[in-house]
Amino acid sequence: MVINVSDILTIEGACMNIDLCIPKETIDLYDKGINLSSPIKIKGTLTNNSMSELYFEGQAITTIQMPCDRCLTPTEENIVIPMEEIFTQKPIAEEGNKDEIYLIKEQTINLLTPVIDRVLLNIPMKILCKKECKGLCMHCGCNLNVKQCDCIEHEIDPRFEKLKSLFSEDKEV
Ligand SMILES: [Zn+2]
Numbered sequence: 001m002v003i004n005v006s007d008i009l010t011i012e013g014a015c016m017n018i019d020l021c022i023p024k025e026t027i028d029l030y031d032k033g034i035n036l037s038s039p040i041k042i043k044g045t046l047t048n049n050s051m052s053e054l055y056f057e058g059q060a061i062t063t064i065q066m067p068c069d070r071c072l073t074p075t076e077e078n079i080v081i082p083m084e085e086i087f088t089q090k091p092i093a094e095e096g097n098k099d100e101i102y103l104i105k106e107q108t109i110n111l112l113t114p115v116i117d118r119v120l121l122n123i124p125m126k127i128l129c130k131k132e133c134k135g136l137c138m139h140c141g142c143n144l145n146v147k148q149c150d151c152i153e154h155e156i157d158p159r160f161e162k163l164k165s166l167f168s169e170d171k172e173v
């Protein structure tokens with residue numbers, strides 16, 4: 001994802017529109033446990049802040065596929081990730097900021113690294129196939145969205161069974 005920035009590199013305040021599409025095949029995040037089901041679209045503006053710095057503001061949009069947190073059904077979710085990145089020609093002096101500043105090399109920048117960094121930081125911890133997903137039965141493992149097993153009725157805590165009989169005795173008195 002190399003972008004030639006020579007047009008705006010020497011003009012302070014100059015900007016250029018970025019509208020890119022990174023094919024999902026280009027980004028292999030399988031080893032990170034991330035399965036993208038659509039390309040990553042990047043839209044935004046690259047602005048020359050000063051003679052040695054470019055500022056990118058925009059967003060990355062993609063779709064991830066993960067098992068539903070409750071019922072494990074493969075589920076897709078669109079994610080929109082805001083991006084604000086700084087590209088500099090200066091060697092990085094402060095160690096602390098190293099991860100957030102990217103380099104301009106030979107009048108080009110590469111958006112791939114910042115995009116991957118952002119995606120990794122913004123992957124939801126869990127997703128649901130639907131808000132009201134009923135999940136799996138804890139006893140027989142059946143998908144409760146698909147069928148209702150009768151495990152719950154059979155599994156009454158013996159302590160509650162005792163209480164129940166107490167209550168029914170009370171009623172009879
Ligand atoms: Zn579910």
Ligand SMILES: [Zn+2]
Pocket residue numbers: 137138139140141142149150151152
């Ligand atoms: Zn069950």
